[in-house]
Amino acid sequence: MTTKNSTPFTANDIPSQQGRRVLITGANSGIGFEAALELARKGAEVILPARSLDKANDAVARIRQSVPNAAVTPAILDLASLASVRAFAAFYTERSPGQTLDLLINNAGVMAVPRRELTVDGYERQFATNYLGPFLLTALLYPHMKQRHGARIVTVASGVSNQGKIEFDNLQSERVYSPMFGAYSQSKLADLIFQLELQRRLTAAGSPVLSTGAHPGYAITNLQTSGPAGVLPLGMRIAMTILKPLASQDAAHGALPTLYAAASPRATTGGYYGPNGFQELKGHPVPAKIAPLAKDLALAKRLWGETERLVGARFEL
Template sequence: MARWTAADLPDLTGRVAIVTGANSGLGYRTAEGLARAGASVVLAVRHAGRGAEALARLRAAVPGASAQVRPLDLADLDSVRAFAAATSDDVDLLINNAGIMHVPSRHTTAQGFELQFGTNHLGHFALTGLLLPRLRNRPGARVVTVSSVMHRFGRAAQLDDPQSERSYSATGAYSFSKLANAWFTLELDRRLRAAGAAVLSVGAHPGYTDTNLVTTGPGADGATLWTRVSSAATKVLGQSDRVGALPTLRAAADPAVRGGEYYGPSGPGEYRGHPVRVRYTATGYDETHARRLWDLSERATGVSVP
């Protein structure tokens, strides 16, 4: 079978896509790919200045692109609600891409949630729930939630302490948040199908990709020798962000994709390569854990997904 590339994207003219964390890395490359295929793209970003720079870069790369920047801080549920309230148009594609990784010490969001879980899962859970009525109006709409190979190391036992209040591990909290992405993707798919909705919930992960994710989180307490070594190693060993974004692009637009599927790189360990259908760890498919996460997410965010 031929390798899937961005050239395989169908015509997305007339489709509206929201990409979180679209100012750099995977988010930017995802937005660029969707815009190149004709979609009207909303770059949902935390920093207005960086968003403006990304928009200028996008318009230079894709002349005539339909794109705009809108503020969104997933670590602040007030910002999530404001973003959703200001979304007046229907949405075809919601790409839950933004994230933070391996924060050395325990930090919290505006509402007091552990930063990695609060940003990577709770922020996207609330955003999806609030935008779902906009998605359900569009035939073929999709929600794509980006997980990570690190979800394999997430522990279901952390559902007893999702905010890492009793003990904190930078890697453990990140892995749990990425496992939460898997549970959320699959539980959303089950609920959409049970409701007879046409929206697809699909997962993706980029493998080992050279982005600023490896330094932003670890550098939250200040740059260290480890952040510098990690950055240098990723530049040598990681694949480009353009290739790393391909699983997300395929999950978002390949007509053959079905709800509940998961896409990642084809190479050994799913660290590099072109996108193929892969599988979450067995824990990711546990429906009891997924329902428990869903319930605690509704309580934490105050968002009841219709």
């Protein structure tokens, strides 16, 4: 964390990850790839699932260009499909039974899908990919988390969670679909609520595992370049074009809040981190603003229960 009397956190400040097993979703591109690269550079064994084996293998090859001896394993996972999440969890259980996972980073996501789309399970694509899939994945992999200090579950949210609201009568955008400040912001608020509620439940269960979170600010990745084009209001698109050179950062810098949440010894129980610059758009990791709705305990409890119903699984701690 950056204060007047401390040095800004950079990738060089990541402690050694030797002997640690890390799983990062969406690590074939963007901030997920940069996080995987830096953790591999520090000696972690990184499991890197993507929607296709070709994408996962490509990311593995790119990491090994920079870290020739990196311990990186490709796999297949499509978070928009609950069957795929279950299949991946079964694959992990068969490959690495017992408490074998030190760090889970729920990073993968989609943003501002122009038109409402439904997944194979009948759920709105952004809510399914950004929230339901990660919730189920975490529930299924939690038994494999090492129950010791240093183990962490990191959930990547977004600054637009502050504009989100949870509409239980419109969770799947069945009444109205708004790509960015409806479906996307709702899914990312749900991620933040999940991160905080998970920490409450971990604490109540006496688990040493930390639930932390982060958002990347305005990081230029394929999420921005391929997602919201054409679906934001014209005025906002003009503003983003003007702000981009001044208020954005590359994927490597956008990954720093995630890396802080994942590996910094100074990350706190339930901590949520983002950039320290104007409107949390760019800069070094510091504690980020938490949307007031994310602190609503009754909302969190209701969302947790509804999520278990939607994914068809209990999250047992």
